[in-house]
Structures are given as structure tokens and as C-alpha cells.
Amino acid sequence: MSTVSCSSCVVILNQQQEQNISHQHQCQNQPINHSQNTSKNSTVVKNGRVVVISEQAKSQQTNESENA
Numbered sequence: 001m002s003t004v005s006c007s008s009c010v011v012i013l014n015q016q017q018e019q020n021i022s023h024q025h026q027c028q029n030q031p032i033n034h035s036q037n038t039s040k041n042s043t044v045v046k047n048g049r050v051v052v053i054s055e056q057a058k059s060q061q062t063n064e065s066e067n068a
Contacts, residue, residue, distance in 0.1 A: 040055045 041052050042055060043050055043052050045051070
């Protein structure tokens with residue numbers, strides 16, 4: 001019995017290894033897009049709460065408060 005379970009484990013491990021290799025090849029063939037998340041975030045306290053805002057939103061808020 002142990003030889004049957006051992007051989008089935010080898011088959012399962014071989015299948016898993018083939019899937020991993022296939023996945024690696026798929027990932028290598030996809031173009032990398034580094035510009036997806038280039039915005040930076042800041043943590044500010046607003047109305048007594050800590051809020052995370054993007055730098056772009058922060059600069060817009062600064063411009064609005066200066067123009068008011």
C-alpha cells in the first residue's frame with residue numbers, strides 16, 4: 001500500500017511542478033506595466049481622524065484652500 005500512495009504522490013508532485021513551470025512561462029511572457037501605481041500617498045489628520053490621501057489630491061486641496 002505504501003508504494004501505491006508513494007507513486008501517486010510522485011504523480012501529483014510532477015503535475016504541480018508542470019503547472020508551476022507553465023505559470024512561470026505565462027508570467028514571463030506578459031509585459032510589465034510599472035506605471036500602474038506611481039502615485040504616492042500621504043497620511044494626514046482630518047477632523048480628528050487619520051486619513052490616507054494621494055499626493056495629487058493633497059496638492060488639489062492645497063490649491064483650493066489658497067484660492068479661497
